[in-house]
Amino acid sequence: MIQLHDVSKQYGSFTALHSVNLTMKHGEFTAILGPSGCGKTTLLKLLAGFMEPTSGEIQMDGSLVASKHQLIPPEKRNIGMVFQSFALWPHMTVYDHIVFPLRHHRHTQDEWKKDMVARVQHVLKMVGLDQLFDRYPSELSGGQKQRVALARAIAPLPDILLMDEPLSALDVELRMDMRTEIQRIHRETKACIVYVTHDQGEALAMADKIVVMNKGKIEQIGSPEDIYTKPETAFVASFVGKCNMVKGKWEEGRFTPRAFPWETWPDIGVAESLKQEGFCPVRPEQWAMADESGEGLKGTVLSVQYQGKEVHYVIEVEEEKWTVHQSIFSRRYQAGDTVSLAVKAAEQQPVFV
Structure with a gap:
């Protein structure tokens, strides 16, 4: 030892x-x-x-x-x-x-x-x-x-x-x-x-x-x-797995994104230390992406990278840039397209209020 x-x-x-x-x-x-x-x-x-x-x-x-x-x-x-x-x-x-x-x-x-x-x-x-x-x-x-x-x-x-x-x-x-x-x-x-x-x-x-x-x-x-799944600091979340660090506010176990104050998200097991800093980490693979008519956060595709089994996107949402990984079997988008983003897992879906 x-x-x-x-x-x-x-x-x-x-x-x-x-x-x-x-x-x-x-x-x-x-x-x-x-x-x-x-x-x-x-x-x-x-x-x-x-x-x-x-x-x-x-x-x-x-x-x-x-x-x-x-x-x-x-x-x-x-x-x-x-x-x-x-x-x-x-x-x-x-x-x-x-x-x-x-x-x-x-x-x-x-x-x-x-x-x-x-x-x-x-x-x-x-x-x-x-x-x-x-x-x-x-x-x-x-x-x-x-x-x-x-x-x-x-x-x-x-x-x-x-x-x-x-x-x-x-x-x-x-x-x-x-x-x-x-x-x-x-x-x-x-x-x-x-x-x-x-x-x-x-x-x-x-x-x-x-x-x-x-x-x-x-x-x-x-x-x-x-x-990977339970990062305790913003550095760990962004360095291991490249989490998207969504900024906002935690109140009574729910998260409100700063750029979208009309939405709240449920707690998906975020560490207390990250809540105190006002972050909700979302992995690139946790996002589901649809066209602009879908429900969720609206953003613009900045870049598209084909990676074999996945397609990696960089999406600009308000003034933030988020990374999104999608299966090659999902619908493809091009730079300049407007898309909608929502958390993929059913128990982690954003709640619109």
Whole structure:
């Protein structure tokens, strides 16, 4: 188990992390999600032991590993790490990369040290590289290089696997394949994975728990479903799933859009914090769209993007721009068309008064 207690990190006058409190359990896949500069990589470096916190403490399995006055270095922690840039040595073969941590990781099991060839073969088979053991990095594709980096990290079977945007250098198809591989390896190794990413799709697809960060602070912690369907802050709502943040007023459990004071909407499970800020988050897929004769909010189509299974629209309603996702089987609209918008789910339909 990893526990962070009031962990902060400053670089001179700049505070990269503000009093972070977080617990990650054994076998749990935790995604640290946020935009560039939010502090997620700083958090990972602290967990790895590359630097000490300015204040607060980090414990692993009940032992203090980092504080302002104490730092257990990376080589003395039972961790593995996968970097964004692969970080492979050009003069070493695939086999050499995997055997290296077995020889030097202090937590490698004695039986594996006695028969490192068998362990390397097992790990390479696990990541689908058993036929490429004698290749050098220059002879591998991007996806194969990432598999080598992953195999190297899991070879000594660390308790904690830290991953710093490991798929960002791959193309879309390879990223999808590697998501599946990482999930499978997580099930087999049962390691605690801490996965840093700015890609909400990766976090939603793979993680057991998502930690959403912004400006060095934790905005929300929860399961992928909770983060997506029950955002607690305006940042989480707009960053994860691109909610349309409709401005207005909450009174007696009903919402009145600011631009349409003659309408009220029922509470669809909006967090109290968002109600206090005067927001009602609506996902792009929650809107139903009809022509201008339909009931609902009237708007003008600004842009249309065909996305295969969906068509993405940007609709200008009064002075606000909202994103709407519709099935390809729905009626198509063109830029300049006037349309009507209503919340799609029956229990979330606007009430006209």
